[in-house]
Amino acid sequence: MLEPCDVIREAIVSALPSIPVESLGRMMEKLIQQGVETEEDLQYVREQDIEDFIKPIQCRKLLASWKRKSPLPAGKNWPDAFKVNWEKMTSSLNMCLQNGKRPTPADRRQMIRVLVDDIRKIEVNPSRAQCLIIATDIVRQYPQSFMDTLDDGRTTVGAGYESLLCQIKTRIEHLNRNNTLARRRASKATNGTKPQRRPTDTYGCTQWQPELPPEETEASLEDDRQKLMELFSREGSSGMERAEVLKLMEKTYYLQRQMINANPAPALEHVKQQWPYLFFPRSMCTHFEVLTDVSIVRKIEAFLEEHGKNIMEFFKKNPTNDDVKNVLFRTDCSVTASNILQVLMAHFKEPLDALIIQTD
Template sequence: MPTAIQQAVEKEERPMPDERRAFVNALVDQMMQHERNPTRAMCHSIVRLIVRSHPKSFADISRRGEVVGDGCPSHLQQVKTRVEYKTRNNTLARRRRSREGRRNTGVAGESRLTRGPVDQYGCVRWCPADLPEGETEATLEDSKRDLRNIYSEEGMGGAERAEPLMVRTYVILRRYLNRMPAPAMLEVKEEWPFLFSQRGLFSHFGLLTDVNILQKLQEALGQRGQTILHFSQKLDNPKIREVLASYDPEGSEKAACILQLLMVYFKEPTEKLMLEVDVSFF
């Protein structure tokens, strides 16, 4: 146990956040000496013992001084997240694989990828081990060469044509990205240029998380957009009022207005995210 944690426990005080993180790291390292891939139940048992032994230092306490649940949730989450981080490239994770079977990544007849368990980061295909149906290492390398040829001929303009090949080569791309040490960004851009296209990035994110980011964004704007507008109208902020003044419910793009409002509210420079163009010149 780190010295800072020992002192906090002896004084029945709560450790500082960085001290607690160091304790979690040390705890997980010790756990993994006995079990390379601890389950959540294993983590919960150990965390519960710690919390029960030192409740004033580790138990989750509400503002009214009451223990939240069994006092373990936040500490358990930290421990389990650390375990997930340490075992992301560990093939033992396959023993927790979901039994949903195989799922199509596109239209009927296209290659398939197995959906793994959801980890603490929301990834379901972080490091897939199985190749798509009907594919071999050699055929996937051929597809990768085809991608580079398309890029050399068409540049990013070939992103639409490259998208099916990006889906097909997802397994070897993840293997490449997950290697240690991690490849440099310039190297990734040279080896997998279409990963930096909008189509390639959205497609990759969809396979990695099973989330259609554009659809989710549209749904979120549809469900929460009006609430954000109403909230912004109550704020006494000149920059927010400026954005609202330029918004026309009949002719303006509501999504763009909401994004601008959020960026202004969180003090983000809008010019670094949005490229505004006078379309009258086109």
């Protein structure tokens, strides 16, 4: 795959072969800074982006050339018709598919790179739902090679496609990390209702850096942060149970993200000084839910309910060390969150007091 500078140079020179070297270099630098990484990205460039380097007619000629080369807009249902080009994949991966075996991590990573390049020729930043259709189709076609299963090869983990979907989406987000034109942003509400959160290119986060809340200013939110500081200095950790604290923490999420996302990144101790209530489990879970649209507590509960019994049964039949045996004996193999955590920590030889405090 060509580097962004090579892609841009070829796209410019093919339309303007007589462009001065100095103008070419400056224009390439500007486009890369703006986030152009692939040939498809060039369709988003506007005349004002390049007018400082070439004459107006040259600008229009260049943009017209890029527009002709850009792919037609993808239909909403393009993932349903998408076909993986297996001929582009490594011979060793295709051999695994034919024999119903799992590909090596290296072959799988190479497959993801080729697959994502083909996807982005149709849509630069497809949604998670669109990637899901492609991932499930691959798993359905080659379940022995791509289905998420336990070590026994028979027990399906979750829906069976999560790891493949995660790899595809993460690769797309990585390629779009500096391309602001390819981001998916939340549409503003027009009827007074709360706008629906949509995916962005920030590794699965839906509220990485939200816009300033309506009818609020940074000054008003800073006042609310000061109120939180005063409450903490007066009531300490007990203030975490107050409804006022929970409401103020939710209201000031915008400022919290501003500090966390600052460049250079602030020291953890500084964040803790400015947002003491953020470092309590309840606030962390709430912050994570707003950030990702995922309720981590409900996710953990659902996981334990769905897979807890399998985990305990596995270690009951295959105790991996003496610590695991002791936990199973002590807990009588009962399926609870505490027991599952203990047996997993024993398996990985982690000290129990690193995560769990035992009391009478």
